[in-house]
Amino acid sequence: MNFASTDSYIATDALALAVNAAVTLERPLLVKGEPGTGKTELARQVSASMGLRLIEWHVKSTTRAQQGLYEYDAVSRLRDSQLGDERVHDVANYIRKGKLWEAFEADERVVLLIDEVDKADIEFPNDLLQELDRMEFHVYETGQTIRARQRPIVIITSNNEKELPDAFLRRCFFHYISFPDIETLRAIVEVHHPGIKESLLTAALTSFYEIREQPGLKKKPSTSEVIDWLKLLLAEDLNAEDLRRDGANALPKLHGALLKTEQDVHLFERLAFMARSKRG
Structure with a gap:
């Protein structure tokens, strides 16, 4: 199914072409543009028009790439061990799934929005290169390898607050949303x-x-x-x-x-x- 303008979102021909090209190439779509030009809304409209579930990961200045995969809550496990909780015997009880994990384990294809990637540390995009390329990652605490069941449509937005690494840019299909005429x-x-x-x-x-x-x-x-x-x-x-x-x-x-x-x-x-x- 190709993306086009919807009843509630006007997409230029160039933007629709970029979305469909990224889907065909199975590459993340990197969308830049002035704040307020509809970058985040684009992911929601792609999700709605294609009938796919949307998973949103809103990046902050303190966000680390690892949080998109999973987090190991060692503090809770230590506390439970002191309390004699039986849960401590299974480390999986202390693994918190991130948005990429959620997207990878979905039975159906989903749209994954990584919103405002340029807010995070400069290493953040590089730290996601392998996972977005291979569509898999390893959980060291449990020995699992999490592989995408269906390759998600990945839409990444940036407000151009900082330059993104070349290696990251090479792996994306890029589109700049110009201010509308x-x-x-x-x-x-x-x-x-x-x-x-x-x-x-x-x-x-x-x-x-x-x-x-x-x-x-x-x-x-x-x-x-x-x-x-x-x-x-x-x-x-x-x-x-x-x-x-x-x-x-x-x-x-x-x-x-x-x-x-x-x-x-x-x-x-x-x-x-x-x-x-x-x-x-």
Whole structure:
């Protein structure tokens, strides 16, 4: 089954091609792009559209690759031995399965999401190379070898916070989710806000792209943020005229949904001040 846009997710032709190519090659799909461009949601949509179970592994700065395989709880075993618990005689009672183990032992094919891989230590991707290549790993405490019953579809996301090792990149099929052009963004908005008035949508997206292109902006608003902004505009029953901005009123309506740093708010406030000064 090939992946394509769904009722709740607009995938460009290039993105759909990347997903299907990775599935065909049986390679992890590495997806990069600005935060808020739908990288994590992609895995959920691939899972839903193909009718496969999704297993999510959300990586943090403290996450180690070993946690994706399994963890041995030696502390609990020591405590139980002191208490005379019979469980201590079977080390398997103290093995905690990780997300890769869960994906490997599934009877059916699953989608495995490794989310924000670049948050972890730089060695994290390298530590997973062999397991993702061979689709197996060894459990030293029990002597088991865990092999994938069905090769999972692996989707790995990155926000480009740090460079990933070359050896890791070689093993992945790569796709960068570019920020959508205005027509693609219109289609995305229509999924989330069906029937929105054309005049309001045109005014809102025009303003939105002007904000993104403003020189000196520290954090450009993302796709998810424009969706939230439009939800607020609809809730407040604002129209296209309400969104009109001039030099004296450079901040957009309900700008807190779009501008997320003091620096960016001050930037637009300075633009308004400069415009008023020129008029004066």
